[in-house]
Amino acid sequence: MLGYLTDFASSPRGKWVTLVAWLFAAGLLISQLPMLNEATENEQALFLPGDAEATRAFEFAQERFPSAGTPVLIVMRQPGGLGPGSYEAAARIADWLSGPEAPDNVGRVLSPDPDMGQRSGLVSPDGTTMYVFAEVLGEPAEDPFTDTVNSIRDRSASIGLTGVEIAVGGPGGLVVDLVGVFADIDTLLLLVTVLLVLVLLIIIYRSPVMAAIPLLGVGLVFQVAGAIAAWFAINLDLPVSGQTTGIMTVVLFGTGTDYVLFVSARFREELTRHGDRHEAMRRTMRGVGGAVASAGATILVACVALGLATLRSYQALGPVIAIAVALMMLAALTLIPALLTIFGRRAFWPMQPRLDAETGRQLDWRRSVYGRVGAVVLRRPGLTLAVTVLGLGVLLAGLIPYRTNYDQLESLPENAESVRSVELLRSGFPAGELSPTRLYVSLPPGAGALDPVSLQQLDALTLELAGHPAVADASGPSRPLGTGGPPASVLPESIAQRFVSPDGSAARIDLVLEENPYSREALDAVPDLRSLARQAGASLGLSPGSLLIGGDTAEAYDTRTAGNRDSLVVLPLILLAIGLVLAVLLRSLIAPLYLMATIAFTYFATLGLSVAVFVLIFDHVGIGYAVPFFLFVFLNALSVDYNIYLMSRIREEARRSPLKHATRYALARTGPVITSAGIILAGTFSALMTLPLQDLLQLGFAVAVGVLIDTFITRTLIVPALVTLLGRWNWWPSRHSSDIPGSHDAGEDAPAPARG
Template identity: 35%
Template sequence: MPTVWQRISTAPAGRRTAWSLLTGWLLVAVCAVMFTNLGEVETNDVSSWLPAAAESTRALELATAEFPAAEPDQLLLVYARDGGLTDADRAAATADATALAALAAGPVPEPVPSRDGAALLLAVPLSPAQAAEEAIGPVLAQVRQAQADGLPAGLGAWVTGGPAAGADFDAAFDSLDTTLLAVTVGVVAVLLLLTYRSPVLLLIPLFAVGVASRLAEWLVQLGAEHLGLVVNGASAGILTVLVFGAGTDYALLLISRYREELTRHADHRHAMRLALRHSLPAIIASAVTVILALLTLLAAGLNSTRGLGPVAALGILSALLAMTTLLPALLVICGRRVFWPLIPVARTGPAPARRPGPWARTAAFVARRHRPIWILTALALAALSLGATTLTTGVRQSESFTSKPDSVRGFEALAAHYPAGSGDPTELYANTRHADAVAAAVRALPGVAEVGPAEPSAAGGWTRLRIVLADPPSSDGAEQTVLRLRETAREADPSALVGGATAQELDQNTTMDADLRLIIPLILVVVLGVLIVLLRALVAPLLLLGSVLLSFGAALGASALVFHAVGFPAIDRSVLLHGFLFLVALGVDYTIFLMTRAREERAALGHHQGMSHALAVTGGVITSAGVVLAATFAVLSLMPIVFMMQVGILVGLGVLLDTFVVRTLLVPALIHHTGPRTWWPSHP
């Protein structure tokens, strides 16, 4: 008699329940389309990326509370000419100051010449309304047009400053919303068509995963509106890729088992019940592994990292629900004809003898030569891991784009002709009673180029000092100066806080280092625990975890070679954490698919033959799933943000290594070599 679990899990195969599920999902899809606009809750401001308890975060909060009418945001117009400015250059900059006076929120001062006589700096103050995210784009367009009009030939001119940099960053993330979705859908569609060679079957999983994506966005938006979930452009982009990649993987696994059962049973509903019964444990285990690994990010100190965990987990949950209920219901409703023109036919007699396929031959080869295969494969992966030693960590804000926008070139021109930190001064907040002593102490510090005039808060209790650093913002030298500023300021005033862009990046890096030390072990514990429960063994999970770690090291080493080749050898620390998370959580999926089938087959065929048969029958579908997931993550490499590009390359290469090397050669060879002890302490 079917258990409650069997009845629930096979419900999509029922005649009535299939139509009920389809109706319910269509209602969900309509609601998700009508009520979802994820862009409304996305925030790419500084606070969404900062660690909650860091000193720079507290400085930002203090500035907001105590200096509401502080000096307005400024656009910085930089003019530079190699060999020195001409009279025409100076006249053009002065004319721009006059032309922009009507746009500015306050007086536009005369352009400030650099000491080397090769550059001019023009500051254009903006009101808070003009500097707001939704308004800065048109303002920038006006300023850049005014700067370009009448520009003398050979004079370099750029618009930079905080609002301009923020606008360039937002524009880069805005391009993710449409471009990323379109390219991802195109890639998945092509790969599904190549896999199934059926125009009808292509559309069904694509529709199901599209519904899952909209559901995920709806859930994330509700979480942001009612639960304070932090969503930024990076997490929104990763959400799209993750849902399409994981959802398509689940579809491939289910459809493969369904087609296999259709060749044995005439009733396609019965075939779907069996397909669900056999494939759901692996799919659910895979999804649970990823969800639990993602939720470990809630322990992170960085706001952006902590926010990604539940956002991505909701994406995986949506993919799991849609691909295990909506997809099978659609397949059952359409019947066998969904596979047209290659419609599977149920066999009425014994299966005809066929030559072994490529995966059967691969499985036999691994079984015969398992010892040298796992040794050589492990050594090759270890050797590839050495490439990671060529990587350096630490990416400045100006290095965050794959191509330099106008604001970055402007910052570089400022650093070349003015004190390096003049474009983005560090901010020091001190109790007004100690402000003079703090100013005197920090003025004498090495690395401090200039200390601006004191600015008391509205209530008078706090004083702000703007400090221009001698080194470029976010550089190692600037970060060391910030550390000296904090130590020296606190000696004069224990309540003093140091903020600004360089301090924020320093705190981000420090927090990310702590997150790496905390989150990586948590992810490993989660994955190991799921594998132990799923396989009911201890030896196999340890072997699999070791293979995953080796695979990540090889992926990082291979990616380092690519990063050097494309001109971005330095990586942000968050790339390491995100890459490890997705590669371990997603890469272990293919091993889960393989090992659950091996466990199923060993009862009838024995350990060695069961392992070989599992590799033979799952090889094609797991390879297809791996290629799809790698391709969807590789889409991120086309994005204009270096962080996204590097995560896409790292995860894409890692998934391919997992698919073609670890799951195909290393894991099966290890399992053959270990023998029945693999399943200890359980018994066959």
């Protein structure tokens, strides 16, 4: 079936039919389907498992507190102490937010009262920092929300008080800054990736035509894949994040260019043996078509395994990458052969391959760089294996300071206004003031949150939680300004009302944590707080199901719990599935085992180096929580391409010559291609390092380094050494001589493989 498909795409008539069919289908799909950026989401709770408590809390808040907006904090700091001018400026901002000139989607507004000072809960204990609290209504990722936050920032910046620092942040400001970064990611990443790939292709091929063909093919697939993925995301309710679209871009350009390299390198080789370009391409695809299909299949298998993840961010990545890679694999088997056949030798202009040029190359392949490397490896495979394994093993020491980071603020640039507002806020308030952990309470039927009995129960619950060592302060309907402020009975009811649902049937208690709400200490406190809330609620007659703890810290804790589970379950399944694909392709059980082992070893060495670089050298708080997971997925799914390309060529050549000779010849032939492909794949992922997000910078660095280690060390030194040491056991349990490459092994100095 595969042979018929590739034969048709490279035939005199089929190449034109294939090209027209691709152009027609692409034009139709791109014009009729939405763009992928129209389907992106940035609300963290949407990516959690549906049964996670933070998810249920988020849904409860949306249902019972529909008028509650996203908090925006206008933070003001005066190092010498807040003076009358600062309070006056805060009052002017609050009056504007509450007045007719304010944007329509501004909700409740709270401003510091100079008479109450610290008791208002909006002024720091040291009297140097305060904030104006405002709720902005609507979806945080949509334009009206962003416009309102920007208006607040413009208004606050116009105050211009000498000696007073002002920054607008809070959860609302953070979302706006994240959306702003993601809005620029697609264009910037695509531009950097295309330019990088173009430069590398020109260097590799020294041909502008050959550099343009992959970009044309991959660019077309990129547009079609994005449109199809957007349709699936919208119609199947898949939460696709901005990070997912960025990852899809680099995966598609990286793998797509690799597939084109595999095809074009073999096509160039075949053009030296066949005068007819159609016959040269037919033989090319008969030789590498299976390897391309198998390489794509491994990524698709990994994507299917992602469907077993509980984190919806991991689940959503699977279909998006699967669609992109499936289309790219189809293009590599049809569109790319058609384009190369149309151009023929002119595709490599001005370095066009000449007929019979292979005759001279057959004599000097041993003297090529990879021919010489192969000679060294095969002469002392045991020593080569020991030295390389020990060398990479040193990198494992980098895992000692390993820790993950869940802080979205750490991922943003330091000059982002939400980051500056946090720095101002933390200088005077407990670290958790930025994003309180929220306890939602569903009251018994008929009870109202502001009824005396309910208020007494909520007050007891507030004080119980405020006594936890991880909690700096707590506020709710009974104590709207915190445990150190006056009770609700002496305050206007409107102040307490922000903690109560419109119908009075539900209440909210905000817990300000002592630690950074995204720190390990804060996350570790979540299960204790949930247990304490249920115990205290039970003593007050509240059922366990009526109490839900949510908020950013709870969402990060549930993300960590689900992510740990996914790493233990999904990642081994991906490795096993890839091993099964290799077993089918190589018809062996032994080779897939050591190939999977080399991939896992490369992964841990890469992770160790990445942790050492970012935690020890660049002083990052930790590695982004999703980086190790995605690094494993991509190194397994992408580097296996080189395994397949090398091992399938060794198997092909070993049918005609001794295994040692076949291994050296295959390394000499595939080495330049794998090196070029590895450099391009590493280059595309390094494009992520140009983006102003720390998590993507770390992921881009880690995958790029991992691919280079795999290209220059694992695939070039370790795998050939293992093949040589195992000999015919590589192919066990194949039994028939026709199925045991190298069964006629006669040593390294056997004649060169027959070509034709």
